[in-house]
Amino acid sequence: MEFIVLLVIVIMAVMFYITINNSLVALKQQVAKAWANIDVILKQRFDEVPQLIEVINQYVQHEKNILTTIAEARKQYGQARNEDEKMAANKTLSAALPAIFALGENYPELKSNHNFVQLQNRISELEESLAHRREHYNEAVTTYNTRIEQFPASLIARQLGYSEKHLFQIAEAEKVRPSLKINV
Numbered sequence: 399m400e401f402i403v404l405l406v407i408v409i410m411a412v413m414f415y416i417t418i419n420n421s422l423v424a425l426k427q428q429v430a431k432a433w434a435n436i437d438v439i440l441k442q443r444f445d446e447v448p449q450l451i452e453v454i455n456q457y458v459q460h461e462k463n464i465l466t467t468i469a470e471a472r473k474q475y476g477q478a479r480n481e482d483e484k485m486a487a488n489k490t491l492s493a494a495l496p497a498i499f500a501l502g503e504n505y506p507e508l509k510s511n512h513n514f515v516q517l518q519n520r521i522s523e524l525e526e527s528l529a530h531r532r533e534h535y536n537e538a539v540t541t542y543n544t545r546i547e548q549f550p551a552s553l554i555a556r557q558l559g560y561s562e563k564h565l566f567q568i569a570e571a572e573k574v575r576p577s578l579k580i581n582v
Contacts, residue, residue, distance in 0.1 A: 418554045425542040429563055432535035433481055436566065439531055440488055443524040444475050447491070450517040454501060464501070467494040485566055495521065532566045539563045 451465055471494060474487035499518060543562050546555035 415554060418551050422545060422551065422555055422560055425545050428538040429542045432538040435531045436535050439524055439528045440484060443521060444472050446517060446521055447472060453511060453513045453517060464494060464497045482564060536565045539565055
């Protein structure tokens with residue numbers, strides 16, 4: 399009889415361990431999927447930027463510092479080995495994009511260029527998609543981080559090497575309220 403009770407306790411402990419492990423794996427996969435969705439948009443945006451730079455180069459030769467910053471951000475993204483490095487590259491590019499769009503205000507011939515307007519619209523669409531996917535990613539990361547810190551899952555998570563993920567923060571430049579002043 400004692401053997402059966404002991405066996406039931408061991409089976410319940412194993413089932414409990416398996417259940418927690420499976421839930422942690424599912425959350426980890428949700429975070430990975432959410433990041434992959436963000437990575438797709440980041441890649442599209444970083445692929446579109448050279449076209450935008452080319453159009454701008456045709457009109458503007460003395461705005462090299464903006465173009466240099468964007469080129470450096472693309473280089474950082476291309477060399478990024480993990481999510482944190484890609485997030486850092488994103489912050490650099492996000493800070494520089496408003497300056498590029500402002501060039502259209504300073505150069506009416508650029509603003510009226512079909513390619514510039516088309517690329518500007520495309521990047522704006524990508525930025526909107528990125529915002530939605532960033533929200534989903536941060537939700538998945540928050541759920542994951544909460545779960546690996548909750549008892550008793552924290553014991554198993556620590557044992558299996560689960561570690562906290564970083565939220566996808568917006569760049570400081572994106573926190574600045576844009577001017578609503580219209581240049582006529």
